[in-house]
Amino acid sequence: MNFGRIRGVNKPVSRILLGTAVKPMIMGQDADEMLDTALACGINAFDSARNYGGAEASLGRWLTKRGVRKDVVILSKCGHPDGNGSRVNERAIRDDLSRSLEELQTDDIDIYLLHRDDERVPVGEIVELFNQLKREGKIGAFGGSNWTHERIAAANDYAREHGLTPFAVSSPNFSLAYQQCDPWGGGCVTITGAENAAARAWYKETQLPLVAYSSLARGFFSGKFRSDERKKAREVLDAVALKAYDCEENFARLHRAEQLAAKKGCTVSEIAMRWIFSQGLNVFAAVSASTRERMQSCISALTLPMTEEEANTLETGEKGI
Numbered sequence: 001m002n003f004g005r006i007r008g009v010n011k012p013v014s015r016i017l018l019g020t021a022v023k024p025m026i027m028g029q030d031a032d033e034m035l036d037t038a039l040a041c042g043i044n045a046f047d048s049a050r051n052y053g054g055a056e057a058s059l060g061r062w063l064t065k066r067g068v069r070k071d072v073v074i075l076s077k078c079g080h081p082d083g084n085g086s087r088v089n090e091r092a093i094r095d096d097l098s099r100s101l102e103e104l105q106t107d108d109i110d111i112y113l114l115h116r117d118d119e120r121v122p123v124g125e126i127v128e129l130f131n132q133l134k135r136e137g138k139i140g141a142f143g144g145s146n147w148t149h150e151r152i153a154a155a156n157d158y159a160r161e162h163g164l165t166p167f168a169v170s171s172p173n174f175s176l177a178y179q180q181c182d183p184w185g186g187g188c189v190t191i192t193g194a195e196n197a198a199a200r201a202w203y204k205e206t207q208l209p210l211v212a213y214s215s216l217a218r219g220f221f222s223g224k225f226r227s228d229e230r231k232k233a234r235e236v237l238d239a240v241a242l243k244a245y246d247c248e249e250n251f252a253r254l255h256r257a258e259q260l261a262a263k264k265g266c267t268v269s270e271i272a273m274r275w276i277f278s279q280g281l282n283v284f285a286a287v288s289a290s291t292r293e294r295m296q297s298c299i300s301a302l303t304l305p306m307t308e309e310e311a312n313t314l315e316t317g318e319k320g321i
Protein backbone atom coordinates (compact mmCIF):
# COMPACT_ATOMS: atom_id res chain seq x y z
CA MET A 1 0.00 0.00 0.00
CA ASN A 2 1.20 3.52 -0.74
CA PHE A 3 0.49 6.21 1.83
CA GLY A 4 0.38 9.98 1.63
CA ARG A 5 0.44 12.76 4.18
CA ILE A 6 -2.40 15.20 4.75
CA ARG A 7 -1.66 18.27 6.84
CA GLY A 8 -3.55 18.03 10.13
CA VAL A 9 -3.77 14.22 10.13
CA ASN A 10 -1.37 12.65 12.59
CA LYS A 11 -0.75 9.43 10.66
CA PRO A 12 -0.07 8.40 7.07
CA VAL A 13 -3.21 8.01 4.95
CA SER A 14 -3.57 5.05 2.58
CA ARG A 15 -3.86 6.14 -1.04
CA ILE A 16 -6.93 3.89 -1.32
CA LEU A 17 -9.81 4.83 0.99
CA LEU A 18 -12.63 2.37 1.47
CA GLY A 19 -15.96 4.00 0.61
CA THR A 20 -18.66 3.36 3.19
CA ALA A 21 -21.62 4.35 1.00
CA VAL A 22 -22.32 0.66 0.46
CA LYS A 23 -25.51 -1.31 1.09
CA PRO A 24 -24.83 -3.11 4.35
CA MET A 25 -23.36 -0.01 5.95
CA ILE A 26 -25.89 2.57 4.80
CA MET A 27 -28.59 0.17 6.06
CA GLY A 28 -26.83 0.36 9.44
CA GLN A 29 -25.81 -3.29 9.30
CA ASP A 30 -22.47 -4.57 10.57
CA ALA A 31 -19.77 -4.85 7.91
CA ASP A 32 -17.07 -6.16 10.24
CA GLU A 33 -15.66 -8.71 7.83
CA MET A 34 -15.31 -6.15 5.02
CA LEU A 35 -13.73 -3.56 7.34
CA ASP A 36 -11.38 -6.16 8.88
CA THR A 37 -10.34 -7.19 5.38
CA ALA A 38 -9.66 -3.61 4.33
CA LEU A 39 -7.47 -2.94 7.35
CA ALA A 40 -5.63 -6.25 6.88
CA CYS A 41 -4.95 -5.26 3.25
CA GLY A 42 -3.38 -1.98 4.39
CA ILE A 43 -6.35 0.33 3.80
CA ASN A 44 -6.36 2.47 6.95
CA ALA A 45 -8.69 5.25 5.71
CA PHE A 46 -12.48 5.17 5.43
CA ASP A 47 -14.65 7.65 3.52
CA SER A 48 -17.96 8.26 5.25
CA ALA A 49 -20.56 10.99 5.75
CA ARG A 50 -23.40 11.99 8.07
CA ASN A 51 -25.60 11.65 5.03
CA TYR A 52 -24.74 7.94 4.43
CA GLY A 53 -27.61 6.54 6.51
CA GLY A 54 -26.24 4.05 9.05
CA ALA A 55 -22.68 3.98 7.65
CA GLU A 56 -21.09 5.99 10.45
CA ALA A 57 -22.83 3.84 13.07
CA SER A 58 -21.67 0.65 11.38
CA LEU A 59 -18.10 1.97 11.17
CA GLY A 60 -18.21 3.21 14.77
CA ARG A 61 -19.33 -0.14 16.18
CA TRP A 62 -16.50 -1.87 14.32
CA LEU A 63 -13.92 0.66 15.56
CA THR A 64 -14.97 0.03 19.15
CA LYS A 65 -15.31 -3.75 18.88
CA ARG A 66 -11.85 -4.08 17.35
CA GLY A 67 -10.21 -1.29 19.37
CA VAL A 68 -8.56 0.10 16.24
CA ARG A 69 -9.53 3.77 16.37
CA LYS A 70 -5.91 4.90 16.71
CA ASP A 71 -4.88 2.90 13.62
CA VAL A 72 -7.57 4.32 11.39
CA VAL A 73 -8.13 7.58 9.50
CA ILE A 74 -11.80 8.59 9.49
CA LEU A 75 -12.98 10.92 6.76
CA SER A 76 -16.52 12.16 7.26
CA LYS A 77 -18.67 14.91 5.82
CA CYS A 78 -21.28 17.35 7.01
CA GLY A 79 -23.74 19.91 5.73
CA HIS A 80 -25.44 17.79 3.06
CA PRO A 81 -28.73 19.48 2.13
CA ASP A 82 -30.61 16.16 2.21
CA GLY A 83 -33.44 17.76 0.28
CA ASN A 84 -33.79 20.57 2.85
CA GLY A 85 -31.96 23.41 1.10
CA SER A 86 -28.56 24.70 2.08
CA ARG A 87 -27.09 23.41 5.35
CA VAL A 88 -23.83 25.31 5.08
CA ASN A 89 -24.26 27.10 8.39
CA GLU A 90 -22.82 26.75 11.89
CA ARG A 91 -25.87 25.21 13.48
CA ALA A 92 -26.27 22.44 10.89
CA ILE A 93 -22.53 21.72 10.82
CA ARG A 94 -22.32 21.49 14.62
CA ASP A 95 -25.44 19.28 14.72
CA ASP A 96 -23.94 16.97 12.12
CA LEU A 97 -20.56 16.88 13.87
CA SER A 98 -21.92 15.99 17.29
CA ARG A 99 -24.11 13.24 15.79
CA SER A 100 -21.17 11.91 13.73
CA LEU A 101 -18.88 11.80 16.78
CA GLU A 102 -21.55 9.86 18.65
CA GLU A 103 -22.21 7.39 15.81
CA LEU A 104 -18.51 6.91 15.11
CA GLN A 105 -17.88 6.43 18.86
CA THR A 106 -14.89 8.75 18.75
CA ASP A 107 -13.79 12.11 20.19
CA ASP A 108 -12.48 13.47 16.90
CA ILE A 109 -12.66 13.03 13.15
CA ASP A 110 -9.35 13.00 11.26
CA ILE A 111 -10.62 14.58 8.03
CA TYR A 112 -13.82 16.59 8.08
CA LEU A 113 -15.34 17.92 4.85
CA LEU A 114 -18.34 19.98 3.91
CA HIS A 115 -20.33 17.62 1.67
CA ARG A 116 -21.57 20.50 -0.50
CA ASP A 117 -20.89 24.20 -0.89
CA ASP A 118 -23.22 27.19 -0.83
CA GLU A 119 -21.50 29.99 -2.67
CA ARG A 120 -23.74 32.56 -0.99
CA VAL A 121 -21.90 31.89 2.27
CA PRO A 122 -18.63 33.87 2.47
CA VAL A 123 -15.62 31.55 2.61
CA GLY A 124 -14.31 33.46 5.63
CA GLU A 125 -17.25 32.33 7.79
CA ILE A 126 -16.55 28.70 6.89
CA VAL A 127 -12.79 28.93 7.45
CA GLU A 128 -13.36 30.60 10.85
CA LEU A 129 -15.84 27.90 11.89
CA PHE A 130 -13.64 24.97 10.88
CA ASN A 131 -10.66 26.56 12.66
CA GLN A 132 -12.81 26.83 15.78
CA LEU A 133 -13.85 23.15 15.52
CA LYS A 134 -10.17 22.26 15.17
CA ARG A 135 -9.26 24.32 18.24
CA GLU A 136 -11.99 22.44 20.13
CA GLY A 137 -10.12 19.22 19.22
CA LYS A 138 -13.05 17.75 17.32
CA ILE A 139 -11.49 17.61 13.85
CA GLY A 140 -8.03 17.27 12.32
CA ALA A 141 -7.72 18.26 8.67
CA PHE A 142 -10.70 19.88 6.99
CA GLY A 143 -11.86 20.85 3.52
CA GLY A 144 -14.62 20.57 0.98
CA SER A 145 -16.23 17.86 -1.08
CA ASN A 146 -17.93 19.14 -4.24
CA TRP A 147 -16.22 22.49 -3.90
CA THR A 148 -14.84 24.23 -6.96
CA HIS A 149 -11.10 24.88 -6.96
CA GLU A 150 -11.85 28.62 -7.15
CA ARG A 151 -13.77 28.52 -3.84
CA ILE A 152 -11.05 26.45 -2.21
CA ALA A 153 -8.43 28.93 -3.43
CA ALA A 154 -10.52 31.79 -2.00
CA ALA A 155 -10.89 29.95 1.33
CA ASN A 156 -7.16 29.40 1.50
CA ASP A 157 -6.40 33.03 0.62
CA TYR A 158 -8.64 34.02 3.52
CA ALA A 159 -6.88 31.58 5.85
CA ARG A 160 -3.46 32.90 4.84
CA GLU A 161 -4.50 36.55 5.26
CA HIS A 162 -5.91 35.84 8.73
CA GLY A 163 -3.21 33.47 10.01
CA LEU A 164 -5.64 30.53 10.08
CA THR A 165 -5.40 26.87 9.06
CA PRO A 166 -6.41 26.41 5.42
CA PHE A 167 -8.43 23.69 3.71
CA ALA A 168 -6.11 20.68 3.51
CA VAL A 169 -8.25 18.37 1.37
CA SER A 170 -10.66 18.47 -1.53
CA SER A 171 -12.93 15.62 -2.64
CA PRO A 172 -14.48 16.06 -6.08
CA ASN A 173 -15.59 13.38 -8.52
CA PHE A 174 -12.64 12.10 -10.55
CA SER A 175 -12.12 8.96 -12.62
CA LEU A 176 -11.16 7.87 -16.12
CA ALA A 177 -14.83 8.25 -17.11
CA TYR A 178 -16.17 11.57 -18.28
CA GLN A 179 -18.99 12.64 -15.95
CA GLN A 180 -21.47 14.00 -18.46
CA CYS A 181 -23.83 15.56 -15.89
CA ASP A 182 -24.29 15.92 -12.15
CA PRO A 183 -26.17 12.71 -11.35
CA TRP A 184 -27.15 13.77 -7.83
CA GLY A 185 -29.43 16.61 -8.85
CA GLY A 186 -27.19 19.63 -8.37
CA GLY A 187 -24.36 20.83 -6.21
CA CYS A 188 -21.77 18.22 -7.18
CA VAL A 189 -18.37 18.95 -8.67
CA THR A 190 -16.39 16.80 -11.07
CA ILE A 191 -12.93 17.56 -12.41
CA THR A 192 -13.31 15.23 -15.41
CA GLY A 193 -13.58 16.38 -19.00
CA ALA A 194 -11.98 19.06 -21.15
CA GLU A 195 -14.11 21.78 -19.52
CA ASN A 196 -12.40 21.06 -16.18
CA ALA A 197 -8.81 21.15 -17.44
CA ALA A 198 -8.19 24.35 -15.44
CA ALA A 199 -9.26 22.62 -12.22
CA ARG A 200 -6.90 19.71 -12.86
CA ALA A 201 -4.08 22.14 -13.67
CA TRP A 202 -4.74 23.93 -10.35
CA TYR A 203 -4.60 20.67 -8.38
CA LYS A 204 -1.41 19.72 -10.21
CA GLU A 205 0.20 23.04 -9.39
CA THR A 206 -0.92 23.28 -5.75
CA GLN A 207 -0.61 19.53 -4.98
CA LEU A 208 -3.56 19.93 -2.62
CA PRO A 209 -4.51 16.41 -1.48
CA LEU A 210 -7.50 15.29 -3.49
CA VAL A 211 -9.76 12.37 -2.56
CA ALA A 212 -11.30 11.24 -5.85
CA TYR A 213 -14.77 9.90 -5.26
CA SER A 214 -16.48 7.29 -7.46
CA SER A 215 -12.95 6.56 -8.61
CA LEU A 216 -14.09 3.58 -10.69
CA ALA A 217 -16.99 5.61 -12.06
CA ARG A 218 -19.47 3.81 -9.82
CA GLY A 219 -18.70 0.46 -11.41
CA PHE A 220 -18.41 1.64 -15.03
CA PHE A 221 -14.85 0.28 -14.89
CA SER A 222 -15.63 -2.79 -12.79
CA GLY A 223 -15.30 -5.22 -15.70
CA LYS A 224 -18.84 -6.47 -14.99
CA PHE A 225 -19.69 -5.69 -18.64
CA ARG A 226 -17.61 -5.14 -21.74
CA SER A 227 -17.50 -2.13 -24.02
CA ASP A 228 -19.61 -3.99 -26.62
CA GLU A 229 -22.25 -4.94 -24.02
CA ARG A 230 -24.17 -1.71 -23.63
CA LYS A 231 -27.42 -3.53 -22.87
CA LYS A 232 -25.74 -5.46 -20.06
CA ALA A 233 -24.26 -2.22 -18.70
CA ARG A 234 -27.81 -0.90 -18.34
CA GLU A 235 -28.69 -3.95 -16.24
CA VAL A 236 -25.55 -3.80 -14.10
CA LEU A 237 -25.21 -0.08 -13.35
CA ASP A 238 -27.56 1.84 -11.09
CA ALA A 239 -29.56 4.89 -12.21
CA VAL A 240 -26.97 7.34 -10.88
CA ALA A 241 -24.12 5.65 -12.76
CA LEU A 242 -26.14 5.49 -15.98
CA LYS A 243 -27.05 9.15 -15.76
CA ALA A 244 -23.44 10.14 -15.16
CA TYR A 245 -21.51 7.83 -17.45
CA ASP A 246 -23.68 6.09 -20.09
CA CYS A 247 -22.36 7.74 -23.26
CA GLU A 248 -20.35 6.86 -26.39
CA GLU A 249 -17.27 8.63 -25.07
CA ASN A 250 -17.08 6.42 -21.98
CA PHE A 251 -17.67 3.19 -23.88
CA ALA A 252 -14.78 4.23 -26.15
CA ARG A 253 -12.61 4.80 -23.03
CA LEU A 254 -13.68 1.40 -21.69
CA HIS A 255 -12.72 -0.19 -25.01
CA ARG A 256 -9.25 1.37 -24.82
CA ALA A 257 -8.94 0.25 -21.18
CA GLU A 258 -9.80 -3.32 -22.26
CA GLN A 259 -7.12 -3.22 -24.95
CA LEU A 260 -4.48 -1.95 -22.53
CA ALA A 261 -5.56 -4.45 -19.85
CA ALA A 262 -5.17 -7.30 -22.35
CA LYS A 263 -1.70 -6.03 -23.28
CA LYS A 264 -0.61 -5.77 -19.64
CA GLY A 265 -2.39 -8.89 -18.37
CA CYS A 266 -4.45 -7.02 -15.76
CA THR A 267 -8.08 -5.99 -15.29
CA VAL A 268 -9.85 -2.92 -16.68
CA SER A 269 -10.49 -1.69 -13.14
CA GLU A 270 -6.74 -1.80 -12.45
CA ILE A 271 -6.14 0.25 -15.61
CA ALA A 272 -8.82 2.78 -14.62
CA MET A 273 -7.58 3.01 -11.03
CA ARG A 274 -3.96 3.42 -12.15
CA TRP A 275 -4.97 6.13 -14.60
CA ILE A 276 -6.13 8.55 -11.90
CA PHE A 277 -2.70 8.22 -10.26
CA SER A 278 -0.97 9.03 -13.55
CA GLN A 279 -2.14 12.63 -13.81
CA GLY A 280 0.44 14.33 -11.60
CA LEU A 281 -2.12 15.15 -8.88
CA ASN A 282 -1.69 14.44 -5.16
CA VAL A 283 -4.52 11.96 -5.36
CA PHE A 284 -6.18 9.47 -3.02
CA ALA A 285 -9.01 7.26 -4.30
CA ALA A 286 -12.26 6.50 -2.48
CA VAL A 287 -13.61 3.22 -3.80
CA SER A 288 -16.43 0.89 -2.77
CA ALA A 289 -14.82 -2.54 -3.04
CA SER A 290 -16.68 -5.35 -1.31
CA THR A 291 -14.21 -8.25 -1.41
CA ARG A 292 -10.58 -8.91 -0.51
CA GLU A 293 -9.82 -9.66 -4.15
CA ARG A 294 -11.20 -6.28 -5.30
CA MET A 295 -9.46 -4.35 -2.53
CA GLN A 296 -6.16 -6.02 -3.37
CA SER A 297 -6.68 -5.34 -7.04
CA CYS A 298 -7.21 -1.61 -6.32
CA ILE A 299 -4.02 -1.61 -4.25
CA SER A 300 -1.95 -3.45 -6.83
CA ALA A 301 -3.10 -0.93 -9.46
CA LEU A 302 -1.06 1.71 -7.60
CA THR A 303 2.18 0.14 -8.77
CA LEU A 304 1.10 -0.95 -12.24
CA PRO A 305 3.50 0.45 -14.83
CA MET A 306 1.76 2.97 -17.14
CA THR A 307 3.50 5.37 -19.50
CA GLU A 308 2.40 8.93 -20.07
CA GLU A 309 1.48 8.02 -23.63
CA GLU A 310 -0.69 5.11 -22.47
CA ALA A 311 -2.45 7.33 -19.92
CA ASN A 312 -3.06 10.00 -22.52
CA THR A 313 -4.35 7.48 -25.06
CA LEU A 314 -6.82 6.05 -22.55
CA GLU A 315 -8.42 9.44 -22.12
CA THR A 316 -8.19 10.97 -25.56
CA GLY A 317 -7.90 8.03 -27.95
CA GLU A 318 -4.98 9.76 -29.61
CA LYS A 319 -2.21 7.35 -30.65
CA GLY A 320 -3.31 3.71 -30.69
CA ILE A 321 -2.41 1.51 -27.72
Ligand SMILES: NC(=O)c1ccc[n+]([C@@H]2O[C@H](COP(=O)([O-])OP(=O)(O)OC[C@H]3O[C@@H](n4cnc5c(N)ncnc54)[C@H](OP(=O)(O)O)[C@@H]3O)[C@@H](O)[C@H]2O)c1
Pocket (backbone or CB within 6 Å): 018, 019, 020, 021, 022, 047, 048, 115, 145, 146, 171, 212, 213, 214, 215, 216, 217, 218, 219, 220, 221, 222, 223, 267, 269, 270, 286, 287, 288, 289, 290, 291, 293, 294, 295, 297, 298
Ligand atom coordinates in the same frame (compact mmCIF):
# COMPACT_ATOMS: atom_id res chain seq x y z
N1 LIG B 1 -18.29 13.13 -1.70
C1 LIG B 1 -19.30 12.71 -2.42
O1 LIG B 1 -20.19 13.48 -2.77
C2 LIG B 1 -19.35 11.25 -2.85
C3 LIG B 1 -20.22 10.85 -3.88
C4 LIG B 1 -20.21 9.50 -4.26
C5 LIG B 1 -19.35 8.60 -3.64
N2 LIG B 1 -18.53 9.02 -2.63
C6 LIG B 1 -17.61 8.08 -1.93
O2 LIG B 1 -16.88 7.33 -2.89
C7 LIG B 1 -17.02 5.95 -2.61
C8 LIG B 1 -16.89 5.18 -3.90
O3 LIG B 1 -17.79 5.65 -4.89
P1 LIG B 1 -18.95 4.79 -5.57
O4 LIG B 1 -19.46 3.77 -4.65
O5 LIG B 1 -19.89 5.79 -6.16
O6 LIG B 1 -18.27 4.08 -6.82
P2 LIG B 1 -16.90 3.33 -7.17
O7 LIG B 1 -16.12 3.03 -5.98
O8 LIG B 1 -16.31 4.12 -8.26
O9 LIG B 1 -17.46 1.98 -7.84
C9 LIG B 1 -17.96 0.93 -7.07
C10 LIG B 1 -18.12 -0.26 -7.99
O10 LIG B 1 -16.84 -0.70 -8.43
C11 LIG B 1 -16.71 -2.10 -8.14
N3 LIG B 1 -15.30 -2.35 -7.80
C12 LIG B 1 -14.55 -1.83 -6.78
N4 LIG B 1 -13.29 -2.29 -6.81
C13 LIG B 1 -13.23 -3.13 -7.88
C14 LIG B 1 -12.20 -3.90 -8.44
N5 LIG B 1 -10.96 -3.92 -7.93
N6 LIG B 1 -12.46 -4.64 -9.55
C15 LIG B 1 -13.70 -4.64 -10.08
N7 LIG B 1 -14.72 -3.92 -9.60
C16 LIG B 1 -14.49 -3.17 -8.51
C17 LIG B 1 -17.65 -2.39 -7.02
O11 LIG B 1 -18.02 -3.72 -7.08
P3 LIG B 1 -18.56 -4.53 -5.79
O12 LIG B 1 -19.57 -3.66 -5.14
O13 LIG B 1 -19.14 -5.75 -6.39
O14 LIG B 1 -17.37 -4.79 -4.92
C18 LIG B 1 -18.80 -1.45 -7.34
O15 LIG B 1 -19.64 -2.03 -8.33
C19 LIG B 1 -18.37 5.83 -1.90
O16 LIG B 1 -18.50 4.68 -1.11
C20 LIG B 1 -18.35 7.09 -1.04
O17 LIG B 1 -17.58 6.85 0.12
C21 LIG B 1 -18.50 10.34 -2.25
